[in-house]
Amino acid sequence: MAPLRFHEQFDHIQRSMPDVPLAMGPDDAGEFFYEKGVVLARDGEEALLVEDTVRAHFTATPDLDPAPVRRAGPQTNRTGVTRIRVGDPARGDGDPAVGHALRALRAHEARAGRPLVSRNHVVHLAVNACPGDEPVPVPSGAGLNPAPDTTLYDPDTAVGVLVVDNGLTHDHRDAELLAHVRGETQPAERDEQGVLRPYAGHGTFIAGLLAAVAPNTDITVCNGLNDAGAVLESEFGNRLFEAVDKHGWPDILSLSAGTCNGRTDGLLGVESFMRELRDHGTLLVAAAGNNSSATPFWPAAYAGLPEYADAVLSVGALRSDGEFGACFTNHGPWVTAYAPGERLTGVLAGLRTPVPYVYQHSTYDSCRFGFRYNCTCRHPHHTGLLSEERENTGGAADRVTFEGCAQWSGTSFAAPVAAGMVAAHMTAHKERDPRAARRQLLSSTTDVAEVRGAHVAALLPPTWRPVPVTRLAPIA
Template identity: 70%
Template sequence: MGPDDTAGLLYEKGVVLVRDGEEARFVEDAVRAHFTATAGLVPDHVRRVGPRAGRTGVTRIRVGDPAEGEDTVPHALRAVREAEGRRGRRLVGRNHVVHIAVNACPGDEPVPAPRTGPVNPAAAEESYDPATAVGVLVVDTGLMHDHRSYPLLAHTRGDAQLAETDGDGVLRQYVGHGTFIAALLAAVAPNTDITVRGTLNDAGAVLESEFGALLFEAVDRDGWPDIISLSAGTPSADTDGLIGLDAFMSELRGRRTLLVAAAGNNGSDTPFWPAAYAGLPGFGDSVLSVGALRADGEGAACFTNHGPWVRAHAPGERLTSALTGFTAPVPYVYQHSTYDTCRFGADYACTCQYPRHTGVLSEGHESTGAKPDQVMFDGLAQWSGTSFAAPVAAALVAARMTAYRERDPRAAGAALLAATPDRTEVRGARVPVLRPPTWLPAPAVATALPV
């Protein structure tokens, strides 16, 4: 996808999301009355569906029959916009698909890196002390079965990655995402207690109506941590957040936890939620939104989202970290092909173009006789995306907490941003840059880490 091919309208067909109670009743009545006056639409289809609203306070309302083929969500949204203006708040929204930030619009796919080669960022010299370690919760895909074979992840805990390989033993798409993130965190900030929850184990995607409840489940299970690293979200043209996350974000704001969230990989300024909460009043200290720097550190990666709601940029292109295959090599077949030119219009050797490979999902490769490329992973990988810039930034906050004996993660995050002299230009704006001391830009690692 390019910047004009937005993934912003990935949502559940025929269903809208609304706060439970009086607002839900109002929406049902307003949509039913609108459909009654609109030829071809059946008001009897308007009804609440799915489980009753729980802690998230939201419910799904069916506004059409998917079997009829027509998506009636736009009609339903138009039916309540005028009333929303009178009430002064948004009452209804699409039930978005929330996805890991490489999904739907990937920065790229992982590339094998030499098992004996260096990681990038390299491991900091800081030691692990369980008495003072900073608590970090990674909400993502789970941990690969052999993650403990990687020394930096020896004390990481959490959920297992489900269904690592298919029936032919080939690595499934996006598995290892949570393990890669945990290893980045452990490298930049070794004095961390990292818990990885497999909230997004189902191909990295979940409906917004379910996501809020799953976030509550994660923090209820382990307690509210110092830092949440979240490399997932959804683009949306809505400017006041996601109805499905209202309750969670409100509770977050009253806690001491800092949410560090990926800005997304659509090469767009369309808000990507929940990262975009960083730009809303009342959330500036509780949410740190992170875009991605390119591999040479000379500017923004071609795929990174941008805009005033993105608070900082961190390395996010061709990072090297742990994936899988430590105990036995694992094959992977590329899903997407690289391009002849950058799909976002960048003029450097970006991940759209390099390293070259052909993917199974790309149109036209059959006619040329090209077969999808297969590679083998045996431990380390290079991977790109704001998915990985976010945990780098989260780790820098954690490292500052350890270095300055800071107990407040939000104060540490604010101090980190205030202390960085680094700036880079992103679409005409000068933005803060967070660089780990052990991170090496591309020219310095090109011979050690061939791609």
């Protein structure tokens, strides 16, 4: 059974995509969300094979009673995939038609040695379908952590970084740290009552971390993931292509979004984009996800595939002392390195005029992943709107006010810290190749941390200040 937080996020994302019927998989285990009644296949002969095979399977199993197998989207697009309708999403709470469609293609996939069909997953901000926690106000005058580097900005040598996320908050330029940041603002930053929407400021927070660790950067934030930070896999590749078409291929692409898919060979909807990224020489720095799981989280997990290992840096999160992995971080051999990702302090919103925020998730009495330190699952305590609605307790959600800065946790924020360290290495060593800088940085790193019993490379910015953690007594 998926954790309560995952169910709350499912409710939130479904509301943001009211015309797309969603399911949770596999079998309610809470690893991913996907579109009901639809599968993806590569355009051309493979799409025809999928249609014919699924149609024959359903004909031989008439009690499934699916909708007619048919194309459900454009015949071709730049991602090279198409949506195929295989069932009626209105029939039942589960999604047996998609499950049967996947099983029907197993023999063909075994012969081909690669996936031919896929669910149409929901790609979301990284995530247990959300960041490791929600932002927390910090006292007025509190310093940023990591503190801004004092390196001068030089437009002639600045490293180009493209952040694909939700857009910048409207007052981001009031922060001196973000003076050189360009990009798109988030179209629906606040609701009708002026309350900051959930995840608004996510892209701004990321840009601030990048600028603090590596000020000699030209940072562009692209609003490719708005509202709940969710998009269907069939559209995700297009969003990435649109970002680089508009802003150009950068030195470094910072991405704090993705999804699990239950496989170890990639995500069908981003295959074409990943091939182009590999050929362009851009380094993808991607968040490993916040499911506290070893299940590959894509696109970050491309770092574990030999043909992409040099082009992708996948980043997990360290807890606030930098010695161990954060409770929420994904882990495993496909995670390249870990960086600070718990209770970082950065720029959010409300720089010009304080802005209210209503919490969506309630904290827990103990860590939802079973850890014994004072983690963000339980502290600081607050009551959330989605939690109260799902539990039907009638309680009121807590409200806070942001005045520019916040603390926030997640691999979403460990990734830009690591991206900043690669960019800073490029500046310090006059290295123009981001992939060479990645190799040099990892080979020269002497800091290590412990994550699930393994000793891993820790990327710790010189201006980052570790914060001691309180270890809690075991529960009796």
